[in-house]
Amino acid sequence: MDFHVQEMPMTEFMGRFSGQLFEKAKNFLDPEYQHGDPQHAHIAARLDSIGMLRQPFPAQREVIEAGSVHLYEEQAKTIVLSQDMGTGKTLCGSTIAMMGEKPQRVIVVVPPHLVGKWARELEITFPQVVVHKINHAGAIEVLEKAYQKNPGPPKIPEFWIIGRVRLRMSYRIEPATLIHRKKGNGGWYHTHHYCPDCGGAVMMPAPKEDKDKESSIGDMTLYSGNADGEAGPAQSFCHADEAWLSKRRTCQHVLYPSDPYKVTQGCGAALWKATRLHQKSPEETLSTALSALPGLGKVTIQKLMTHDGQTVRHILRDLSNGDIHPALAQLLKPAAIKKVRSYLDRTGFTVGDGNYAPVEYIKRKMRRGWFDVALFDELHELKGDNTAQGVAFGILSGCCKKTIGLTGTLVDGYAASLHPLLFRSDPESMLRLGYGAHDGARFQREMGIVKEIVTVIEEDGLKSARGKKVYRQTRNLPGLHPTVVSHLLLPNALFLELPDIEKSLQSMAEEKGYPPVRLLPSYRETFVRIQMPEQQKASVRTFCTKLIKALKEALKEGYGQKIMGPVMSAALYAADGAFQKVVCQPRNYSKPIEVLHPIAREDELLEKEIFMRDLVRRELAHHRKVLIYTIYSDKLDLTQRYQSILKKEGIDARVLKSSVPTEIREDWVQDALKDGCEVLICNPNLVKTGLDLFDFTSILFMQTGYSTDTVLQASRRSWRIGQTEPVRIYFAAYDETPQMTAMSLMAKKIRVSTQAKGNISDSGLSAAVEEQDTDDSGSLMAIANQFLDGLRDHSHDAITGAISTLSEDCTDGEFRANSMRDIQHMLAGSKPIDKNQSSINTCTSAEDGQSKEEELDILSLVFGAAQMAAPRPAPQKKKPASRPPSRKKDTGFMELDLFS
Numbered sequence: 001m002d003f004h005v006q007e008m009p010m011t012e013f014m015g016r017f018s019g020q021l022f023e024k025a026k027n028f029l030d031p032e033y034q035h036g037d038p039q040h041a042h043i044a045a046r047l048d049s050i051g052m053l054r055q056p057f058p059a060q061r062e063v064i065e066a067g068s069v070h071l072y073e074e075q076a077k078t079i080v081l082s083q084d085m086g087t088g089k090t091l092c093g094s095t096i097a098m099m100g101e102k103p104q105r106v107i108v109v110v111p112p113h114l115v116g117k118w119a120r121e122l123e124i125t126f127p128q129v130v131v132h133k134i135n136h137a138g139a140i141e142v143l144e145k146a147y148q149k150n151p152g153p154p155k156i157p158e159f160w161i162i163g164r165v166r167l168r169m170s171y172r173i174e175p176a177t178l179i180h181r182k183k184g185n186g187g188w189y190h191t192h193h194y195c196p197d198c199g200g201a202v203m204m205p206a207p208k209e210d211k212d213k214e215s216s217i218g219d220m221t222l223y224s225g226n227a228d229g230e231a232g233p234a235q236s237f238c239h240a241d242e243a244w245l246s247k248r249r250t251c252q253h254v255l256y257p258s259d260p261y262k263v264t265q266g267c268g269a270a271l272w273k274a275t276r277l278h279q280k281s282p283e284e285t286l287s288t289a290l291s292a293l294p295g296l297g298k299v300t301i302q303k304l305m306t307h308d309g310q311t312v313r314h315i316l317r318d319l320s321n322g323d324i325h326p327a328l329a330q331l332l333k334p335a336a337i338k339k340v341r342s343y344l345d346r347t348g349f350t351v352g353d354g355n356y357a358p359v360e361y362i363k364r365k366m367r368r369g370w371f372d373v374a375l376f377d378e379l380h381e382l383k384g385d386n387t388a389q390g391v392a393f394g395i396l397s398g399c400c401k402k403t404i405g406l407t408g409t410l411v412d413g414y415a416a417s418l419h420p421l422l423f424r425s426d427p428e429s430m431l432r433l434g435y436g437a438h439d440g441a442r443f444q445r446e447m448g449i450v451k452e453i454v455t456v457i458e459e460d461g462l463k464s465a466r467g468k469k470v471y472r473q474t475r476n477l478p479g480l481h482p483t484v485v486s487h488l489l490l491p492n493a494l495f496l497e498l499p500d501i502e503k504s505l506q507s508m509a510e511e512k513g514y515p516p517v518r519l520l521p522s523y524r525e526t527f528v529r530i531q532m533p534e535q536q537k538a539s540v541r542t543f544c545t546k547l548i549k550a551l552k553e554a555l556k557e558g559y560g561q562k563i564m565g566p567v568m569s570a571a572l573y574a575a576d577g578a579f580q581k582v583v584c585q586p587r588n589y590s591k592p593i594e595v596l597h598p599i600a601r602e603d604e605l606l607e608k609e610i611f612m613r614d615l616v617r618r619e620l621a622h623h624r625k626v627l628i629y630t631i632y633s634d635k636l637d638l639t640q641r642y643q644s645i646l647k648k649e650g651i652d653a654r655v656l657k658s659s660v661p662t663e664i665r666e667d668w669v670q671d672a673l674k675d676g677c678e679v680l681i682c683n684p685n686l687v688k689t690g691l692d693l694f695d696f697t698s699i700l701f702m703q704t705g706y707s708t709d710t711v712l713q714a715s716r717r718s719w720r721i722g723q724t725e726p727v728r729i730y731f732a733a734y735d736e737t738p739q740m741t742a743m744s745l746m747a748k749k750i751r752v753s754t755q756a757k758g759n760i761s762d763s764g765l766s767a768a769v770e771e772q773d774t775d776d777s778g779s780l781m782a783i784a785n786q787f788l789d790g791l792r793d794h795s796h797d798a799i800t801g802a803i804s805t806l807s808e809d810c811t812d813g814e815f816r817a818n819s820m821r822d823i824q825h826m827l828a829g830s831k832p833i834d835k836n837q838s839s840i841n842t843c844t845s846a847e848d849g850q851s852k853e854e855e856l857d858i859l860s861l862v863f864g865a866a867q868m869a870a871p872r873p874a875p876q877k878k879k880p881a882s883r884p885p886s887r888k889k890d891t892g893f894m895e896l897d898l899f900s
Helices: 010-028 038-049 058-073 089-097 112-123 139-149 164-168 282-293 298-305 309-320 336-344 358-365 388-401 416-426 427-432 440-447 484-491 496-511 534-556 560-576 607-621 637-646 660-676 708-714 738-756 779-789 820-827 850-862 883-891
Strands: 080-083 105-112 131-135 160-163 172-177 177-186 187-194 203-205 237-239 253-254 261-264 272-275 373-376 402-407 447-459 468-477 492-496 523-530 582-584 595-596 624-631 651-653 677-680 696-703 727-734 800-801
Touching: 038 058, 038 112, 058 080, 058 089, 058 402, 058 492, 058 496, 080 089, 080 309, 089 105, 089 112, 089 402, 105 112, 112 160, 112 164, 164 358, 164 388, 164 402, 203 253, 261 272, 282 298, 282 309, 298 309, 298 850, 358 388, 373 388, 388 416, 388 850, 402 416, 402 738, 416 427, 416 440, 416 484, 427 468, 427 484, 496 820, 523 607, 523 677, 534 595, 560 582, 560 738, 595 651, 595 727, 607 624, 607 696, 607 708, 607 727, 637 677
Parallel strands: 080 402, 080 492, 105 160, 105 373, 131 160, 373 402, 523 727, 523 800, 624 677, 624 696, 651 677, 696 727
Antiparallel strands: 172 272, 177 187, 203 237, 253 261, 447 468, 582 595
């Protein structure tokens, strides 16, 4: 029989046979949960039996059922919910914790400012639960009383909510020894510490470098001995010093009282004591903490201090838990109460003094498993390898039977960042793969990508022989081995994105006979490659070349780590700061490494700034406000320059500084919008979490930095549920500069992050930026991309593109979303929406008197966001300032009437 061999590209092969391969994969895999499987009917019945006051959407319900099967049917230890912001992580996570066969006791660890919000959401979601807020100094007292009263399982579900800062708060320790200083001819030269119980001179083991030497005091050699004075084997001891006593030491070895040549066993007493983190009096501590609350002046604080001690403690307890005590409310006006409540919701309250860490008490004094479930919100913030919060996460996870993690950005692009989270939440799986608690570097090498550069230099200074010098440089690269996804993430994580919520709504609308529904508008990401003039390009290239050369020489001499930061910062800033002298001078360097003299006049616009100006002109001409991000807002400050450029064009541009406190930034932005702000300029770190910037539908990154979490979260400030207008994101970088390298690295990290969430098809910035480093490490992922590309729902993939000038920008394919009023009508079972007013591409926003603030209140009811006790009155929407016809004509851009 003759066989014909036909060659075809991998893309064509995967597209042609993807269906067959997918069926084979389904038959090969053995998933724990499949939607609609009859064997999981009892899980659905259990969910219905809870009688939730707020029913989840179909997509949320499927996540809850799958997570419950994993934890309670398959007896798994951990489940991680990696969900987009606005998809109901609180609702899904808390409901999974409620799905045990018997009532469970759950400890919830959240950011401090979300303690009150979590409590309110739980109370309006579940009919019969007990909610305890223990984010105050008396947390351990409350836990101790509850544990003594009921050491067994709870009769009804219990939720104990604590802030992650309070969870690991602890005292500071100091040596508690008697000190004697012996004076010699040269002054005070000996400091000896004595045990406060037995009075013996405390001895410590000699340092490692002195192990082979005999320890001595003066000319006397020390030998170990027992309590009867009999000599034992020689050991190395020396007098205890402050550094050794700075930890929790006990009296283990002391100098023998009657023989200064012997060391004997000590009494075992503690040689440390607990102390406050500061030396302020309780009154000063309380006054300082209360003065941070808005609306409380000196007079009000003095009145509070006149109350009895028990009332003051109750006031502080309620403030720490996000509540306002009646005694405090009587002293405040309604406006002040509103300010205090807003502050508590956004920032939280703490007295600022430490006590015994609650996580230590739970570990040492309470029965293992008294808490059935540990639920961690914002799990990605606990990934620090040696941080107090990360260690507390590991301890508490080990004390509970089950662990539930909630996060929106699980992976930052590097495998090493996953190691602490995975090991602390599910150590058995990691140990099964051969990774211990301190194997983060090995995990990065084997499960990520490590690039090692080896430089060999031959030296022939001697005629008779040659020598070689070998220099090695190792750095981590973004990337995940498929084993991480298949063996660690997929078995323990559930992923939910905003389009999944929309898809469930669309199915519901189809069943009820409604017209098509859009919950989210289109999302466009455009990469802008800025070309520099030849003179600027040559100068910047020469400057960066000299910097990199100096860095390589410093690496060879062992000083590279000290100057790497300043060198890379100067290289990235050179093109953006070409209007001034750019100096690279690290600390401890008498002369600067390199200086870039001004290429352009200070009043002359650079190419990226011209693009910024023209983009803002175009967007404002179509009534779209612009948010501009820059990472240079501190010593190298470009915010004021960008503001002055726009103000010369008659544009109202405002700069949000880090000096604006976190708790009032949202109010600051709203006040700026009421005052006519058209453009907001800030560092993305200031607004990446906690702010909904719906008004700014166009976002421009003048620089990105290197933080994947920051870029992902800052770019989604306006593309959220409740937004009806299309959102456009622009990333600008100068071509043939280190900015392109940074942008390529960021794109690669974002791609890895989205792959870890299950969305492995290239989209967004990673599809727009060319990869500069190519290797075979991503070949398996490339095959998977091609395999699943034809199976995915692409309706909400980012519309991507790359341009060099604004004239190349095309806004085809954008669409609006339905207003939340339309969606509320559908959920309430009202009559169908008029199809002429609600087609997919021409969805109209609320224009009949309902403000965006009121739409968001509806959104909070629909999606389970906490209701504010005193909602801010809806701002009056200011009409856009009329612009003279000459401005539109001068821009040179055609009028874009996208939604007529």
